[in-house]
Amino acid sequence: MDLEAVRTYVAVAEAGQFQKAATDLAVTQQAVSKRIAGLERDLGVRLFARTPRGAEPTIDGLAFLPHARELLRVADRAAASVRVGRRPLRVDVINSRGAAARLMRDFHRAHPDVELDIVMLLDIEAAVAAIRSGSVDASFRAVAMPGRPLPEDLTAVRVVDEPLHLLTGPAHALAAARTVPLAELAGHRIxxxxxxxGSEWGAYYEALAGEFGLTIESTGPNFGSDALLDTIADTPALATFMGEDTRLVWPTGYGLRRIPVTDPVPVYPHSLLHRRDDPHPALPALRAHLAAATATTAPVVGGWIPSWAR
Structure with missing residues (x-):
């Protein structure tokens, strides 16, 4: 159904005259007549009866009028939902328990007036495509991956370097350590x-394992964080890496240990990725907030990151 014809119909019904509706819509009376005739053909009914005073809705026209008004209200709401400045700022945080989610919660507390849509896209290719299409305004990613430069219309700003911790069960050989040097992890199963x-975190851990001789296994189905914690708690031979900002909760009886990794500290480099010409008015506020947070965070001295992320 032609929404312009519906809008014209409502204008005529409210004005009572084709000429008055044409003036209100800033079109010719001929254009109004053509739109109404086309709408009547689509609906198969007459909508107006000519009178000496102008035009009055027929019985069918009166029945259609409230629905026509609702159609226009829905169309206006749909347009407003994607209009820059009227729609929420859409940001991809990869997962709800990591550093990126924490940064966005901090931003929301500092800017409660900014409406947000938080999404979680696992694959960097999907995130890049979403940013370029405009369905997402920004994404937190580790860039740029080997052999995969960013498209020229995107930019990335480093916002936080997140140290890694080792997570072990109570019977693991390193469970009593206060810190563990990275070299000592060689020979342990992570x-x-x-x-x-092909993910950026896959490339990160591949580089980490290669440079320090680590055994990092990704075998078996991924049943989520709860199943991972169950296995680590019950299996003395296994440990896993966890970002310092990752927030997980487990039963006290699990006896899990979070141990900072040192010498050097492996850090995961988070950057904010967005389109250079993204017009959303809240994006500069997000960038400024992240820049201020970065400026007040002590840098990780001697931290390790892959060469492709430097």
Whole structure:
């Protein structure tokens, strides 16, 4: 159904005259007549009866009028939902328990007036495509991956370097350590199910394992964080990596240990990725908030990141 014809119909019904409706819509009376005639053909009924005073809705026209008004209200709401400045700022945080989610919660507390849509896209290709299409305004990612430069219309700003911790069960050989040097992890099995081949975090852990001789396994199905915690708690031979900002809760009886990794500290580099010409008015506020947070955070001295992320 032609929404312009519906809008014209409502204007005529409210004005009572084709000429008055044409003036209100800033079109010719001929254009109004053509739109009404086309709408009547689509509906198969007459909508107006000519009178000496102008035009009055027929019985069918009166029945259609409230629905026509509702059609226009829905169309206006639909347009407003994607109009820059009227729709929420859409940001991809990959998962709800990591550093990116924490940064966005901090931003929301500082800017409660900014409406947000938080989404979680696992694959960097999907995130890049969403940003370029405009369905997402920004994404937190580790960039740029080897052999995969960013498209020229995107930009990335480093916002936080997140140190890694080792998570072990109570019977693990390193469970009593206050810190563990990275070199001492060689020979220990580090289990990280769910690493996607070709993902930026997959490339990160591949580089980490290669440089320090680590054994990082991603075998088995990924049943989520609860199943991972169950396995780590019950299996002395396994440990896993967890970001310092990752927030997970487990039963007290699990006796899990979070141990900072040192010498060097492996850090995961989070950047904010967005289109250079994204016009959303809240995006500069988000960038300024993240820049201020970065400026007040002590840098990780001697931290390790892959060469492709430097």
């Amino acid at each position: 289990w990280m199910p769910g690493i996607l081949p």
